[in-house]
Amino acid sequence: MNERDWLILKVLYEKKNITKTAESLYISQPSLTKRIQQIEQEYGRTLVVRGAKGVQFTTEGEYLAKCADEMLERLYRIKDHILSMGEEVSGTLRLGVSNYITRHKLPVLLRLFGEQFPKVNYKVHTGWSRDVFNLVYNQEVHAGIVRGDYNWPGPKQLLFEENLCIVSKEKIGLHDLPSLPRIEYETDSLLKKMIDHWWSGTFSKPPLLGMEVDKADTCKEMVLNGLGYGILPSVLVEHSEGLHQINLKDEFGNPLVRRTWLLYHEEALQSKAAKEFIQFVQTIDFKNQL
Numbered sequence: 001m002n003e004r005d006w007l008i009l010k011v012l013y014e015k016k017n018i019t020k021t022a023e024s025l026y027i028s029q030p031s032l033t034k035r036i037q038q039i040e041q042e043y044g045r046t047l048v049v050r051g052a053k054g055v056q057f058t059t060e061g062e063y064l065a066k067c068a069d070e071m072l073e074r075l076y077r078i079k080d081h082i083l084s085m086g087e088e089v090s091g092t093l094r095l096g097v098s099n100y101i102t103r104h105k106l107p108v109l110l111r112l113f114g115e116q117f118p119k120v121n122y123k124v125h126t127g128w129s130r131d132v133f134n135l136v137y138n139q140e141v142h143a144g145i146v147r148g149d150y151n152w153p154g155p156k157q158l159l160f161e162e163n164l165c166i167v168s169k170e171k172i173g174l175h176d177l178p179s180l181p182r183i184e185y186e187t188d189s190l191l192k193k194m195i196d197h198w199w200s201g202t203f204s205k206p207p208l209l210g211m212e213v214d215k216a217d218t219c220k221e222m223v224l225n226g227l228g229y230g231i232l233p234s235v236l237v238e239h240s241e242g243l244h245q246i247n248l249k250d251e252f253g254n255p256l257v258r259r260t261w262l263l264y265h266e267e268a269l270q271s272k273a274a275k276e277f278i279q280f281v282q283t284i285d286f287k288n289q290l
Contacts, residue, residue, distance in 0.1 A: 013065035096135035096144035142274035148190035181210025181228035
């Protein structure tokens with residue numbers, strides 16, 4: 001079995017559907033089916049069975065599928081090591097990046113890095129910071145960029161800080177908040193916990209939720225149109241005109257700050273591409289250059 005075969009088993013086990021797996025891997029369904037049959041012939045066992053509810057894995061098939069992550073990780077590490085033995089910086093840089101950084105910072109960051117190291121390829125996983133943290137922790141990526149103060153035992157680098165603030169179209173006071181519509185949005189658990197803790201320590205009743213939206217960018221647009229106030233990281237609104245901001249403070253009068261970190265394991269530095277990227281990030285002013 002080669003790398004492609006392990007990837008087929010991994011994706012098929014996740015999706016339990018031939019059509020979706022073929023689409024994800026950009027191959028035809030007949031080609032996918034034929035390759036699965038060839039793998040079954042190699043092991044002399046039936047690995048998958050098609051049924052009314054999609055693909056079902058046999059005991060042997062499930063065992064192989066669960067080995068896929070380990071085998072793919074081993075193959076990636078072998079490739080990284082071989083490429084790192086040469087003088088040239090090349091290979092695949094595997095990154096985990098939070099949603100906000102992906103949308104607003106990552107494209108420029110990778111362009112600038114790519115200008116110096118044009119032979120480096122990228123595999124980027126995006127999601128909530130908690131998901132990215134888990135990717136780094138399990139060494140599924142070389143490095144991760146997360147927002148929030150996670151309990152990380154390995155090397156890390158502070159990229160930037162931002163205040164949490166009340167954002168509104170019209171000028172309001174903190175004492176007005178319980179009676180005004182708040183625009184809620186989906187976010188990672190650490191930020192939500194920080195906001196909830198501040199609210200419960202400031203007010204004796206829950207907020208008046210005007211609406212719930214998908215992300216912080218949408219919340220800002222709703223605020224710009226006067227549909228309520230939002231509690232947002234300052235980096236989202238610092239260049240927006242026509243908005244009023246009130247920086248939040250904790251019970252000791254200190255600003256409520258959200259930090260963005262680069263996390264990685266020491267082992268990641270064995271990859272030349274990862275080592276150069278981590279060193280490159282240290283030279284970047286995330287707030288002003290990106």
